[in-house]
Amino acid sequence: MRTRKTLQRALALTVLAVLPAAAFTLPAQAAATVASAPQAVGAAAPVSFVDLTASPLPSDHKTHRITVTYRNDTSADRTVAPQILVESPDRGPFLSPSDVRLEVLTGGHWKTVPLASQTGTLYTGLGPAKVVLHGHHTLAQQYRITVLKASPGTVHPRVALYA
Known part of the structure; x- marks a missing residue:
């Protein structure tokens, strides 16, 4: 049901505002175009999301790369x-954090x-991932995912946008 997925994302967003998450930094390539966000933006909730192309969760136990790319087309x-x-299938089985290993290039x-x-739905924290993307610059964050326990699901990268 699409309603359930929308509810899952809304619940995850609510939780994201209060949960601490692992710190990770930008790769050197993206760091040249991005500066660290000021501490004051840490508690603000995103105003919207840019959904990137989703793909089926791999089931071959191999490591697969994911690139999250976003261009700030404004000045x-x-x-x-x-x-x-x-994301797990609507009716399960539901994934657990121990079923998947996600890494970021830092x-x-x-x-x-x-x-x-x-x-x-498994998700990465937003707080430590926040960066200020300068006008007309592109963020390209590299991840890799390894499925440790094969299960159906979807990998859905996205970018949170703040006011």
Whole structure:
């Protein structure tokens, strides 16, 4: 049911505002075009999301790369945060954070990103991922995902936009 997925995302967003998440930084390539967000924006909730192309959750136990790319086409700076959702089928089985390993490329090294769970959806935290993207610059955040316990699902990258 689409209503359930919408509710899942809304619940996840509510939880995201209060849950701490793993810190990760931008890769050197993207860091050249992005500056760190000021501390004052830490508690603000996103005003919208840009949904990127979703794909089926791989079931081959191999590592697959995901690139979250977003271009700020305006001349103004904009606070953004890349996010990965791993969605379970509507009627289950529901994924657990131990079923999937997600890593982010940070400073030339892959670091594990903890996944939180809400109503069958695994997700990365937004707070530590926030960056200020300068006008007419592009964010390109690299991730890799490995499915440890094969299960049906969808990988849904997106970018949170802040006021």
